[in-house]
Amino acid sequence: MTIAAELALKKPDFYETRKIQLTSPILHIGSSVSRLNPFEYVQTAKKVYLPNQEALAKALLKKGGRFLNDYIQAIENNENITKLLEQAFGNEWWNTKDTNENPIFPENAISQNWTQEKISDLRPMIRNGIGYLFIPGSSIKGAIKTAILYHLLKHPDKYKVPQTSRVSEIEKQLKARLGELSSKRNQTFADDKIMDSLFSDFSLIYQGKTFSGSSQNTDILRCLKVSDSESLIKTEVTGRTGRPSVVNLPVVVEVVVSSRFDDYKAKYKASLYVEMVRNVKTEFTITLDKEMLSWFKHKQGMKLPFNNIDELLQICQEFAQEQWDYEHDYWSAIENNPKASGRNLDFSNIGDFYEPEKCPYGMRLGWGSGMTGTTVGLCFDDELREKLRDICGIKAPGFEAPKSRRTIVTSDGEIKLVPGWVKWKIL
Secondary structure (H helix, E strand, O other), X not given: XXXXXXXXXXXXXXXXXXXXEEEEEEEOOEOOOOOEOHHHOEEOOOEEEOOOHHHHHHHHHHHOOOHHHHHHHHHHHOOOOHHHHXXXXXXXXXXXXXXXXXXXXXXXXXXXXXXXXXXXXEEOEOEOOOOOEOOOHHHHHHHHHHHHHHHHHHOXXXXXXXHHHOHHHHHHHHHHOHHHHHOHHHHHHHXXXXXXXXXXXXXXXXXXEEEOOOHHHHOHHHHEEXXXXXXXXXEEXXXXXXXXXXXXXXXXXXXXXXXXXXXXXXXXXXXXEEEEEEEEEEEEEEEEEHHHHHHEEXXXXXXXXXXXXXXXXXXXXXXXXHHHHHHHHHHHHOEOEEEEOXXXXXXXXXXXXXXXOOOOOOEEOOOOOHHHHHOOHHHOOHHHHHHHHHXXXXXXXXXXXXXXXXXXXXXXXXXXXXXXXXXXXXX
């Protein structure tokens, strides 16, 4: 009898469920399509539109003439289609509907445009099956898993972490294998080995029988379910001051990728154009199967790092604080460089953002959180982190990792925001 069949004999009857309200100043979760070509979006001074391409092609065909052929030619040449739309549908082309009276430019695919620059290679945010922006439960659970791993490595004695899975031993193994890590396959293998030793080196003891098997069966996070968030639908609400404000506002922003010179003066590297959500407010659900959790026993005697959802959220908060302190130190050391590569790099607003000593956020989530948010790199010494970054990413000899940062230019042209910081509140 398989382990799945055995466990199906008796369904767990004790779950801890929490509905969580998630808020964020600004957030981006990447989609399966990393970049959109110019014909896949339309930029105007105030908005960016993502058309239903099939409906658009049919509408152009119905118009007759060369409209469809010109559209196909624009696709082949990666050209902007704004002028073609004006010729085919008039000055208010965004109101065009297909033969079934469905909008070709649906409301849930329109973003406010915060940049006056020409957008190239737009990076879209993930959408659910009905076309709305959302936060996948897998993204939240992945961030939680990284926080748990970091917590175990920071408190090895408390949880009796095996000696072979402690920071000193992991550093030793990574240093010995640095030459192999240029291969993506070997990077994945090294990461999986660390994860398996702390998350999957368990046996399940159920009804007096001990089961073991693949890491999928014995991963302790099998007992944790995280739902997708509710759709991020633009909504006008009344703020604390009584004035109306908009939550879940889709925006296309310019993201400045910057680093620094040896003397800590800011250095401009590139600009990216990204679809994000401003003033995020949504809900999702965490469910912990506490009975299933009690079935897990680590093969080398390591203690479970959490027993309830409150402890999980506290673990995430601790990891957020570590990232916050690191970012505070970085931005405190950076000297503004007004005309680096012809770009004004005034990061004073970012420095002010990181000024509070206590991190006001519970997690950093999604795109832009970088190496500090998606790995346990802060556990390792600076030299090893630098070497890992140079081997696994873009080389930048002589700099600590991560070297570059991503900050957001607001509609007034100032660099004011950083992506990914989220708060949560148990409802």
